[in-house]
Amino acid sequence: MSGGMGGSSNGNYGGGRSGNDEAAALPPPPPPAVRPPGREHDVSTDTLDGEAVRRKNVLESWSTVLAKNDASWDVLQAEKRAGWESEAVDWRWRQRDATFGHGGSSKVDRVNNRGMVPSTRKYVVFYREWMPKLAPELFGHAADESRPRVFADVGSAPGGMCEYLVGDLGWSGFAFSLAPGDEGFGMQFASPRLAYADSDVSVAGEWRRLLDLVGGRAVCDFVNGGVVIDRGQQRVEPSEASDTLAMEHHLEIYRNELLLGLHALRPGGALYFAYQLGQTALLMRLLLALRPAFASVRVTPTFAVGRTPMYVWLGGYAGLETAAAAAAVRFLSETPVADAAVEEVGEKTGGGGGGCAWDAWHQSEWSAEVASLHRELRESLAHVWTTQADHLRKQRLEAEHAFESGKGGKGGGKGGGKGRW
Numbered sequence: 001m002s003g004g005m006g007g008s009s010n011g012n013y014g015g016g017r018s019g020n021d022e023a024a025a026l027p028p029p030p031p032p033a034v035r036p037p038g039r040e041h042d043v044s045t046d047t048l049d050g051e052a053v054r055r056k057n058v059l060e061s062w063s064t065v066l067a068k069n070d071a072s073w074d075v076l077q078a079e080k081r082a083g084w085e086s087e088a089v090d091w092r093w094r095q096r097d098a099t100f101g102h103g104g105s106s107k108v109d110r111v112n113n114r115g116m117v118p119s120t121r122k123y124v125v126f127y128r129e130w131m132p133k134l135a136p137e138l139f140g141h142a143a144d145e146s147r148p149r150v151f152a153d154v155g156s157a158p159g160g161m162c163e164y165l166v167g168d169l170g171w172s173g174f175a176f177s178l179a180p181g182d183e184g185f186g187m188q189f190a191s192p193r194l195a196y197a198d199s200d201v202s203v204a205g206e207w208r209r210l211l212d213l214v215g216g217r218a219v220c221d222f223v224n225g226g227v228v229i230d231r232g233q234q235r236v237e238p239s240e241a242s243d244t245l246a247m248e249h250h251l252e253i254y255r256n257e258l259l260l261g262l263h264a265l266r267p268g269g270a271l272y273f274a275y276q277l278g279q280t281a282l283l284m285r286l287l288l289a290l291r292p293a294f295a296s297v298r299v300t301p302t303f304a305v306g307r308t309p310m311y312v313w314l315g316g317y318a319g320l321e322t323a324a325a326a327a328a329v330r331f332l333s334e335t336p337v338a339d340a341a342v343e344e345v346g347e348k349t350g351g352g353g354g355g356c357a358w359d360a361w362h363q364s365e366w367s368a369e370v371a372s373l374h375r376e377l378r379e380s381l382a383h384v385w386t387t388q389a390d391h392l393r394k395q396r397l398e399a400e401h402a403f404e405s406g407k408g409g410k411g412g413g414k415g416g417g418k419g420r421w
């Protein structure tokens, strides 16, 4: 599954896309790739077992308390509800699924790179705009160029971030991504200054292998966790409930990306990662653990707002030798991911099971610590959530418009009147 270090597997597409809106154009204009974020919450409790209902309630409690403290989150949730309740949006998605397939039956990507071809272009354009704004001292004109900069990029394919850092800025680095044979995209960008290895960071402990490949601790100025799981890249066919509630796959990915970052970064370095989920209970818990080890935190939108809600930026790393970094490493590496492991930890320490692993990874209540982190993030979160709410509103209004126009014409709205998407 995983290959050794070497030149980039240039142009080697795996065809793991499911009609992603990050992809380059395919006629007709690409439809939104996946159902709007948060739609996965729309799971009838009748179809869930007791534990899943409990977890869903934890997510909802967090969402409710966050909405009380953050108007932009409240507005985003209201827009999501409007979308879920909209007959036109539902009609639009059924129309899209009939054309492009859905989940395992997606018609756009499975064989011989049929369908959307991911390109580095949009990524490069996006990073050119955002990275100098996030950290002028690293990426801007003012950057100190006396020492060659080194980065590691996890989930690197097609290679937009690498193209930006190596091609534009002259850095050198290490890129890791899911092998094309495992439904990964394949790298499009290659350079003698970029080493590449296949890697599946949903495998527990994979960060240790990657740390060896980059040459050990404290060698990188910047670590990017760019993994976004496409539907075609899930090991199991996702059910609506497991998308949101069974988190182990996502958790392992965050653990590997973040543990690699905490070990590979030099003091002063920066960590950036994509947060793909519509729920923020996990994000808050991760940030509570990471924030003390960095000088600054903020979030940014992505260019695929309908798919990946945000990137998280943590700058000014304190360094692995500090107590704050050690605590973050302990949280990420010792908090059990599976409930069975909670029981084991309980037995070893002579205590009981002590709750479920899932709860340890999800924030459910407001606290002084949460309030303080939220104060720091409020402005950048508002930007992300407002951007996302605007995007969803636009989609809904367009669906409603197409639905209304279709009603009068052949087949009517329900039967698949011709929309503009």
Ligand SMILES: C[S@@+](CC[C@H](N)C(=O)[O-])C[C@H]1O[C@@H](n2cnc3c(N)ncnc32)[C@H](O)[C@@H]1O
Binding pocket: 016, 022, 120, 123, 154, 155, 156, 157, 158, 159, 160, 161, 162, 176, 177, 178, 183, 184, 185, 186, 199, 200, 201, 202, 226, 227, 228, 229, 230, 233, 253
């Ligand atoms: C949004 S793309 C990353 C784009 C990239 N940062 C760029 O600038 O071009 C997400 C990447 O994560 C990869 N990926 C998905 N699951 C993965 C896994 N388990 N391990 C490693 N990479 C994975 C995908 O194949 C894809 O290449």
